[in-house]
Amino acid sequence: MTALRKWLFSGLLVLVPLIVTLWVIDWVVGTLDQTLNILPPAWRPDALLGVHIPGLGVVFALVILLSIGALASNIIGNRIVSWWHALLHRIPVVRSIYSGVKQVSDTLFSEKGNAFRKAVLVQWPHEGMWTIAFLTGAPQGEVLDTLQAKPGQDTLTDDFVSVYVPTTPNPTGGYFVLLRARDCVELSMSVDEALTYIVSMGVIVPGGPKNPKIKPAVVAADPS
Structure with missing residues (x-):
């Protein structure tokens, strides 16, 4: 068997x-x-x-x-x-x-566009949890104007970036969020490699072995 x-x-x-x-x-x-x-x-x-x-x-x-x-x-x-x-x-x-x-x-297919040109590592959905996202640009328009009109608060001039956080294993769904640029860690992997990593749910690691051996998680002993 x-x-x-x-x-x-x-x-x-x-x-x-x-x-x-x-x-x-x-x-x-x-x-x-x-x-x-x-x-x-x-x-x-x-x-x-x-x-x-x-x-x-x-x-x-x-x-x-x-x-x-x-x-x-x-x-x-x-x-x-x-x-x-x-x-x-x-x-x-x-x-x-x-x-x-x-x-x-125009954003996705323009030769001058920067959408989905970089893969970044961000903390999502809360601090301490990390996931891969894609840089889509910088905040503009009403969002930028509204925040800049409030003195004493952080503005979105150069400090924030727009990123797309895809879901797994279907990256066509996800979330659009604004994050501080310093909270985003730029990755050296390409967008294609990052998408492969997301779709495979972390099984296919860019630059790693094709059949990685997964180490078993260490489960804490039940105190009871």
Whole structure:
């Protein structure tokens, strides 16, 4: 039974990552293949070739993305994009949704942005407990103006930073907090390594062994 159990877990360790990886790739390819539906039915590869070839939607989506990026990079395309942004900002409901999404996308995907460029160690949720967070910037706008308007209190000029504290094992959920810069310990690990460390719940240590041996915790004796 001990050998069977060992073989079972060894098989799971081999198959589970492979199955999940293939499932994610299949989902991505299947989703991007839906972009072919914007073409007229007679122009779709299935109708032209007479057979469905998975992955053509990925190529088509990449061509569209590169074309839009090239168009938006020149003067004429930049004016068209500016006109399009101004038009969307005039629509009441669309304006609030589009503005929020655009600000987040500009922060995350801009080459000049600093969001999620550094991993830091912070005390969370209270002093004495440490976790990994990501530096997202510095406080600005109303938060900064309100605190600066109160004399005698700490201001957020250079003393505080904005960080995102992700949850484990799903880092897409988390908390946005403002912390003193001196309370954040900058880590040398990359953002990818930090995300791997978080998703694995500390099992995969950046720069450490792939299969670390976990030492058993020392449990204090019950005085009773």
